[in-house]
Amino acid sequence: LATFSRRFGQEVNAAYRGKVEFTRAALNSTAIRLRSASWEDESCYICLFHMYPEGSKRRHTCLKVTGEPPELHAFSCSATGKPAPSIHWELPPNAAVENQTETSTSRNPDGTVTSSRSVTLRAPPLWSGGVDCVLNQGTGRERRHRITSRNQEVMTKGWFHISFSLLLTVASSSIIIIIIISGSWSFHQTLASSLFNQT
Incomplete structure (x- = not known):
């Protein structure tokens, strides 16, 4: 030392x-x-x-070092194109990489290819940084997308969106069922009334 x-x-x-x-x-x-x-x-x-x-x-x-253990932040990036897009990560300085996958590809029915890659970083508690997903690095088709560590917010928004859609579907179905029951009851009442009047 x-x-x-x-x-x-x-x-x-x-x-x-x-x-x-x-x-x-x-x-x-x-x-x-x-x-x-x-x-x-x-x-x-x-x-x-x-x-x-x-x-x-x-x-x-x-x-002996004590304190809060670091958090793990997982990032993933996917892109679809033809030819297969390449994916690279631009990480923050001194990023502690826990795990990083190679780019995996899957061919789609329309002839395009979907490329996917992920990286997991170790960071201090309450870290709010991010990484850059760079597509087709060093070519004229290069694009970059910033991914932040606020995964929890994204998950919450996704869950809320699904819940809201489900609520609308249930509410719409309930209204349709009530209309059908009301119409059926009204039809039966009219039919019973006309039969009673005929006798």
Whole structure:
């Protein structure tokens, strides 16, 4: 992670710059602080002191990271065309990819081809970012579509739309049934009345 010496001073390995800082730096007492710890930082670390003429002394310490686990955000993109559209993802910087599928294709009866691809990202809780689905990248037919992480909203809207349509269908069917029953009852009453008058 980091080293301190009289000759070179404080040195932090490139991969940990911005995460590790010295809180105390002296030959007889050195301390570091780890900032913005992630799940990947959970491990055991060795603290090594080189002392002359005694040699090296080492101790180890283990870091346990606690907090809310990251959320998984799944994105999928499909496109239909002829020839088969290619699909690429443009992901946010430092995106943690949990899973990514290759593009799958299926041929349609009209000769067109539907291409589909999906990606799953790990993100902090309440992340509200998105990804770009790029179709036919690098060609004159290139198109891009922004997909946000608000999947729950889309699902809710879809459910509401289905419920509303179902409600309209049920209401329309009920009205038609009531009209048929009323018409049938009225017809029977008229028929019974005319038969009664004939006798």
